[in-house]
Structure formats: structure tokens, C-alpha cells
Amino acid sequence: MTFPLFLQLLTNGLVVGALLAIVALGVALIFGVVRVVNFAHGEFVTLGAFATYLVVTQLNISPLLGIPLAFVLGAAVGAGIQAAIVSRAAGRPELDVLMVTYALSIIGLGIFSSAFSGDFRSYSEGPSGIFTLGSVVIGLRSLTVLLVCLIVGVGTILVVQRTRIGLALRALAQSRDSAAACGINVPAAELFAFALAVGLAAAAGALVSLIGTIHPRVGHDLVLDAFVVVVLGGMGSIGGAVLAAIAIGIVNAFTSFALDDSWARILTYCLLYATLLLRPHGLLGRHVGA
């Protein structure tokens, strides 16, 4: 393999990994703070994708503006769902909470399927063209995705690590009871975490619409990969999820080149089961919370 090819594959893997990281970040945030495996996360990605699609095709607004719009819409919808539905199952057995988000996922899938049919949609508006850096070629759309992911990802991590509300989120993730006994308004913090995570998912959906096609299952398909990443990164660990997403993106790019993408996926899943067996707290994660 030549060095330029190596760089090209690395870049390609980074684009895929970065997008996955934003979705996985949200899954890990909800899992860590709210203690819920959000099966409906993919539907929020789909929501962002369709919202951007509609904004671009109906209102002739640039897809770049669709990204913050999708984020705000997602955060609002996420807050509503957490307040009205998911929080009702708080404190119930794991099975119940799982099934609540699962039912939400089915409902979302049903709504998108009947509102938009199974067709594939896409738009050609927005940035187009090629950016070249040395021998590495990257499309402007992919570059946009990469940059937005970088900004959003770093922004989220800063919020979690550096702000007062972030302190509350981390405290909640480590010990729920202690956080409450320290005066943290747990339902409010959970609401914030859920809204932020869903906002991220919808923003990721906007990015997906920019470089892929849009259909009712688009988020559903993506979120399975995000779950893989969250398990690999140590469940609930935000940093672990981001690193694992990028690692998987890059490894897949190389494996797909050497063999094909089916084998790349098989390899990922084998790695996953091996991780569960040998390092139950994730490839990169330590034991997080109780």
C-alpha cells in the first residue's frame, strides 16, 4: 500500500467514524446519565434527516442551516419525549424502560414510513466540489461533515467536562443517589441530557442527508453501529464511545479495501463479542458507575 493511498483511506474512515461518533455520543450520554438504552435514537437521526430534506426542498434554505435547525428541533422533541414518556418509566425494571424506547422506535419508524413512504430521497443543494490536500481528496460535503462533527463533538465534550450542568451529568452517571443527595435536580438534569443527546442525533441526521440518501430506516440502520461502538467504548463512557467510533470507521475503511465490507462488519462483530467476553467494561473504558 502506498502512503497517499494510506492517507486517503484514513481520511475516508475518519468521515464515517466522525458521523458515527456524534450518534454514539448521544447514545452513551443517555445511557450514562438517564440509564436508558435509547432504542429510538435512530428515529431521531431520521427526524433530523427528513427535517433538513423538507427545509431544503420546500423552503429553499441551505442544508448548512438545516444542521442547527435539526439540532433545535431534536432537542425540543427529545425534551418532550423524556418529560412525557420516558421519565414515567423511571425506577421501573430494566425490561420496562427498554421496551418504552423500543416502542417509541417502532412508532417513529411507522410514522416516517407512512408519512414519507419507503422511497429514497436526496437533494443536490448545498456545498459541492472537491478539496485537495496534497494527494488526499475530500469532497466539500464530506469535509463539511467532518468539520461539523468536530465542532459539535468538541462542544459537547466541553459542556460535559467544563460546565456546571456537565458536572451534574457526570455526577449522575457515577452515582445517582449521591448526586440527588448533593442537591442535583435529577429529573431536570436527565431532561437536559436527553434533549442534548437527541439534538445531537437530529444534527447527525442533517449531516446524513448531506452525504447520503434519506429514507425512513436511515437512522435505524445507523444506530445499530452506534450501539456496537457504545459497547466497545465501555457503556456510558462518552470519550470511549467517540474513540471507538473513529477507530471502527478507520478499521472498516482498511478492511473494506483489503477484503470487502461484509468481512469488515463480520470482523467488527467478532471483536465485539470478544470484548464482551474479555473486557466487559469495554475496549477502552474502565468500570463506570454502579
Next chain:
Amino acid sequence: MKVERGRDLAKITWGSLAILACTAAMAALPWLGVTSYVRTLVYYGAYFLALGQAWNLMSGLTGYVSFAHGALAGIGAYAVVLALNADLPMVISLLIAAIAAGLASLIIGVTSLRLKGTSFTFATLFLQELVLLLVRKLPFAGGPGGIVLEEIFPLWLPHVLMIAVAGGATLLVLVFRRSRTGLRVLAMRDDEAAASAIGIDATRVKIVLFCASAAIAGLTGAVHGVFASSLFPNEVFSIDLSIIALAVPLIGGAGTALGPVLGAVIYVGLREILQVLAPNLHLTIVGVVLLLVILFMRDGIAPALGRLFRLKDRRGQVPAIAEVRA
């Protein structure tokens, strides 16, 4: 305590007889001049019930949610078609299918059952995709084109077999959940730490249960393989079947023996009605029903009805755990 036990035994016996009678009646349908449309509906009811009971035996009783039962059934379907095409007799082929699914479940069981429930759920979720990828890649499994049963069997055969599997699985759940081990498993669902304190090897019990549950799912899939006779990997290993496997007991009443029966009837009925009334909203409505049941009826429709008619809900019958708590 003695009296209780005697009453329990009586209940099991009556329940078993009722299940056997129902099973026999349903199995006799092909010879009773019923239209093949009704027979097909009964068949699908039994198919979903068998899958639902397989799921129930593991997830309903332990609270560890499996998303793999569709895939396990798919493994059974593939195994039976390969075995029958190799000219093995039907009984042996079905047995092979059950064993194949049981073995596959060990991958998940061993990797994730000693961990928390969430790891198990993830491990089952990924099995679907992994098996699908492998089947497409492995030449002996027919590759992306899938496989076909060379001999098309008469419809009554899968019909009778499926009803037998569904009836047998229901009976098994009924008897098991009232057995000593069954009661302890229920206690474990409510509080795993407490259960291990009273001396249950939780991991071992869960692995054995999951294996048995997988074998039933494999058998169910195998019978359906005989019915369908033509398997496409994308369809056999789609997540839809796993959804049905958990929706049926959850709607009817997870962890109970008769809840899934009600769940299967409701599901098949709902599907047929929505087919005509609101084909566009089928998925949405199933989701809404599931959500409402979970949020407002907690343990499903059957126990809720039971409470409504003041029948005693025996779910709470667990060994005293006061000493190990607090």
C-alpha cells in the same frame, strides 16, 4: 403451605389439560373442513405464540431482554432445510435445528450473561446482524440467494407440528414457573442480588434457561422453514420476527403462561384488522399498543384482566427476602 401446594398442583393439572385440549382441537383443523385462510391464520397464531413462549421462558421470567429470538428461529429454519435436503428424516432434522439454535445461544449466553442485563440485550441485538452476514458469506448456507427445501410438504404437516410446539411451549412455561426453580427465577428477576443471597447460581440458571429458550425458538423456526420451504437470508434474519417474539408476550403478559396466548390472538387479530382499516398505520399502532401496555398495565393485558376480575395474581409469590434486604 401444604394446601397451597395442593391447590397449585390442581391448577397446573387443570391448566395442562386445558392446553392439551386446545392444542388437539387446533391441530385437528385441517380435517374439519375449515377454509385454508382460517387455517393459515391459526397457523400464524401458533407460530407467533411458539416464538413468544420461547422468548417468555427466558426474557419473561428473568427480565433479561432478548432481541435474538428471530435470529435463533432463523438458524433453526436454515438447519432444518439443510438437514432435510441431505435426506435426513424429519424428526432428526427438527432435533438438529433445535440443537443448532441452542448452540448459537451459548455464544451470547457465555459472553454476556454474567454481566448486567444491558450487555445481554446488546449481545442479542448484534447476533441478528452477525448471523445474517455469515449466512450470506458462507457457501454451504446458500449465500445471498438463500436455500430452498427440495421437497414441498403438504400443509397439514407444519400446521400440526407448529401447534404442537406452541402448545408444548405453553405447557412448559406453565409448569416451570410454578416449580421450585421457576419461583426462584422469578425472585431473581425482581432482585438479583437478593436471589443470589438465597443461594441461586444466577448465571448458570440464566444460561440454561436461555439455551432451552433458544432450542424452542430453533424448533419453531424449523417448522416454519418446512412451511415456507424457501428461505431468503434477508427475510429470515430480519429484526421483524424478533419484534413479534417479544411483542406477543409483552402485550399479553410477560412471565405468565397464558399471557402470550392472549398476546398472540391480539397480535394476529390486530394485524388482520389493521390490514383493512389502516394499512398505513400498522406499525405505529402496534408500537402505541405496546407503549400503552408497558406504561399503564405494567405486566401486560392478561394480568390486568386478572386483577380486574379479582383473580389472585400469583406473580408476587416469592420467597421472603426481608433478611437480605435493607
Next chain:
Amino acid sequence: MILSLDSIEVRYGQAVAVDRVSLGVGAGKWVLVMGPNGAGKSSLLRAAIGLVKHRGRITFEGRDLSAEPTWIRQRLGIGYVPEGRQLFTEMTVEENLRVGGYGCSAPALRRGLDLAYGMFPRLAERRGQIASTMSGGEQQMLAMARALMIEPKLLLVDEISWGLSPILVAQVFATLVELHAGGIAILQVEQNAFEALKHAQSALVMSAGRLVLEGAADEIARDRRVVESYIGA
């Protein structure tokens, strides 16, 4: 009475952990609850701070808290030092303290930090250290300092000597005595109550979820049955 618990009942499923227990803590008083393992002492404290569902009435400074969530109870001035410390193990010492003062204004937070570091100079030396890497004694100091961040009027203390050497136990009690002298009321739960009985004003004995004995601490300490069955010194 700064805190009164009236007919508190806690259930886990079918099991009753606390069976209609009533008690009161006077302002600036030190009340000890003792009893064997599994008597329901910790559940009683968890009910007082609102971490478990309970029946019965809880009033704090005359205000009915029964329906209030934990975080409101804490912000009203109840500090809680949980059994087994329950620190935020992946955070630094300072971050733990900041969470402890989460509801405080910025100046109050600063004051709380100064107070905590003043009282526990060791913590000041280790403010950047990750909590899980500290020794048991240091962790117990941190747990107490965290609860003190809001300058509470009442401190709920659960099995504070758990897992500590006798020297450290003495240190911890010295801190409690100092706090008590500063006017903080204490409701303490302790299985090995020998040391605690020396400081508390009144004591109660729980068994199998029920209150079986209560009285002045020195009387209880002289009761041979209690000494034999519950203190086991």
C-alpha cells in the same frame, strides 16, 4: 424538633424494611440509631433524605418534606453521609466538593470550599486527585466534607466507621464532635455503637424494622441487654 419522622414505613416489594418508626431530632442534638445488620436503620435514613419511597410524615424545621424529592431536602439544609461513602469515584476531590455544593451560589460555594479545606487540610493537599485513588480514611473525610458544603443544619450519618481502623474511627468521631459543638444536629446510624454512645444525647434501638427501645444515650449504654445483644463490644 428540627427533624421529626412520624410513622415511617419502607417496603421493598413484599418485604417490610422499616415498620412504622417515629423519632425526633432536636435542634443541635445528636441522636443515635443502632441495631443489628438488616434492622432497617439505613433504610430509615434513606427515607429521611428521600432516596427510597416511604409512607409516613417527615417534617424538617416545621416544613412537611414527605412529598419533596431528595435534592430539595438537601438544599433545605440536610447533609447526608451515605454508607460506603458513595463518592464520585472518577472525579477529583475538588469536583466532588463542587457537586456537594451544587445548589450553592458562587460565593457560598467558595465559602464551603474554604471551610472544607480548613477542616480537612489533607483534602486541600489532594484537591486534584481522583477520589478512587485515595485511602479509605481520606475517602471518608471527603464524604463528610462533601456533605458539609451546604453548611447543613442537620447531618445524616450512615455507618461512618465502616471499614476504618480504630485510629481513623477516633479521628472521624472527633470531627463529628467538633461539628456538633458548632451547632449541627446529627442523626447517626451505627452498627458498632460503642463509640457513638459516648457522644449522642439519645439513642434508639431497631430490630427487624421496628423500634424496640429508646432513651437517653447514657441509660441505653448502661442497659445490659442492649450491650449484649446490639453493641457486642
Next chain:
Amino acid sequence: MTHLSRRSVLGSAAAVASTFAVVKARAADPIKFGASLSLTGRFSDSAKYVQEGYLLWAEQVNAKGGIKGRPVEVVIYDDESKPDTGRVLAERLLDRDNVLAILGPYSSPITDAMATALERAQVPMIGTIASDSSIWARRRLRWTFQGFPSSDFDHEGFLKVIKEKGQGSKKLAIIFEEAPFSIAAKDWALPVAKEMGLTVEAFGYNPGAQDFRSIIERMIASGTEMVSMGGYYQPSIALTRQMIERGFNPVAFHFIQAADGVTKEALGAQVEGVFGRSSWEATIDTPANKAFVAAYQAKYGRIPSYHSAAAFAAGQAFQGAIEEKGADRAGIREALASSKIETVLGTFHTNQRGQQDGYHYASTQWQGGTSYVVSGPSARAPLWPKPKWS
């Protein structure tokens, strides 16, 4: 409840057809056809076009006095894009609606699922949109016939264009989805291309793939000049976009779904010069086809898609078979297995296994924002090489 599930979900358009049926029914019993279509789920949009084709056909037949004086009725149910539902519906159509024959469902797996039930019941079906010929290759189906050009010939048109135009270009890449139809098409194309003296490489991808960047790097590394993509629409668009983003400019680029109108929406100006293949075009200049297009436009107010044409053609094939052998299942089967029947798609004819060999694809290319047929007698000249991505 019974009367609810009894009635078909024909919608308002169907009401017209049913009225015809009722009026004529006094003279003769209607001939009933059944169909299970994916009105919801993955295939819903395309399946609706199929539904329109069936309904238009029934309306036209009834307007002209029916088949041998008997009116036609079509009962349609929704299979939610699921094979298991298709199986139940097959039974329902046969048992409760007593249909004579089945007009095919939308996708190949559902066609296959229904075919099993129909083999048992011995009822003829035409696989209307079943381009996937592997259904007939994997087992002997006696009662189901392919009513659409076979997917085996997916790359045929493009290879013809290469033969006529592609002087000098030698290096061809065929991309296929790991799905039966796509594999069969690749297997058909590889020896043909080699015989033409081309160097061919084949790249498979996992169904549901979104990321083709690694395949593109491999094509660049091996100096690929021409690309023929044999997968579904969505991955084809993804591949194209990623080729554009990578700045990879092949001399010629073909993907089998490119002739669809939505391709232009997805690719914008980049669509120029992209080859596709077409099972049917509204511009085909035969009287029967013109009449069909005009009738469809009058009824639905737009140009029909190939789905509607294939649906209409399936009706015509049944009509031809019944006119030849009578309204009898065995007779219809015999006619479909051996006769040549003229339809809007061309001449319906099947081989020994029931696979379609009468219909063929035409090659198309986007030129100036329109997709034109570039093979056959009245065709435009193809643009070669393809203009570079802008």
C-alpha cells in the same frame, strides 16, 4: 368484522372499476384476479404505481366489454412489504375471494413466498415486477411466470454500447450487491465482457451499504476506465456521489436504476452522460403503447412509470392467455408457458423454467437533462466519453 376484511382496499379509483363490474355482472360473472401489493412499508411508493397499472387495465378491459364478454375484477390487499403477510394474503385471495389467478406482488421475496402457496393450490401467477430471475433458477415453479425483463440481462445494454462505442477502453469494473439478482447479472456479464476482450474486475458489497469509498480506492488503484453498477437505487446514488467527491472520472458509468426520473433530483447536473437501462419507455412508438400512455395520463394526470406499464402488461398477458384457452387455470398456465403474447412491454414469452426471455432492456443515457434510449433502431447516439464531473 367479516364484511370489512372481505372488501378489498381498492380506494376511490377502485370504486370506478367495481361499478363497472357490478353493471356487467348481470350479463356474466366477473373474472376475478387477486393481488397482494406493498401499499405500506419499504416498497410502498413503487407498489402504488403497480396498483394503478392493474386498475387501469381492469377499467380498460371492462370499458371494451370484458374478456370474452365477462367483466374483470381485481381484489388488492396490502402485504406491508412482508413475505409472511403475502403468504396469508395468498390464502385469503384464493379462499375467501375465489380469484382465478394472481397478479404479482411488488418484490421478489414476496413473489417467491406467494409462489409456494400457489404451487400447492395450482393457481397461475405472473411475477409482474419480479426482475430477479433467481426465483425460477433456485427451484422449479410450474405456476408462476416472470412478467418482467430478467435481471440476468442488467449489464447487457451497457456492454452493447461499449462494443459499439468504447474503442480503446479495456478496463471494466462491475459492482454488485450480495443479493441473488445482482450476482446472477454479474455472472452473466463476466464471460460476455471477457469475450469482448475487456479486463473485468467485480466488486461485491453488503446490502444496506452506505460507504463505497474503499471500492472506489480499489478501482482507482487498478486503473478502472468503465464502471457498471448492478445494485439497488440507494447504494447506486451513494456510489455516484462518492465517486464525484473523490474526483474519480471513469470514461463511462452505468448503473441499472439510472433511468429513473428521481436520479436527476438526486444528482443534479452531475447526471449528464450517466448510462442506465430501461425495461420500458413511454416514448416507445407502438399503437398499443401510445393508447396505454394516453389512457394513463387521462386517468392519473402524469406519464406512467415502468411499474404501471409492467402491471398493465401482466393484465394483458392474462387476457391473452384467457382469450386463447378460456378462463381455466390449467389452460392459462399452458398459454403462459408456451405462447407469445403482445403487451406494452413487448412480446411476452417465457423459457422452460418460466423465466422471461421475450422482454429485454434498452440502454439509456442522460443527455441535457433527459434520459434517452441509446440502443436500438430509433435511438440517439450515445455520449462517449462521459463528461467529467463538474
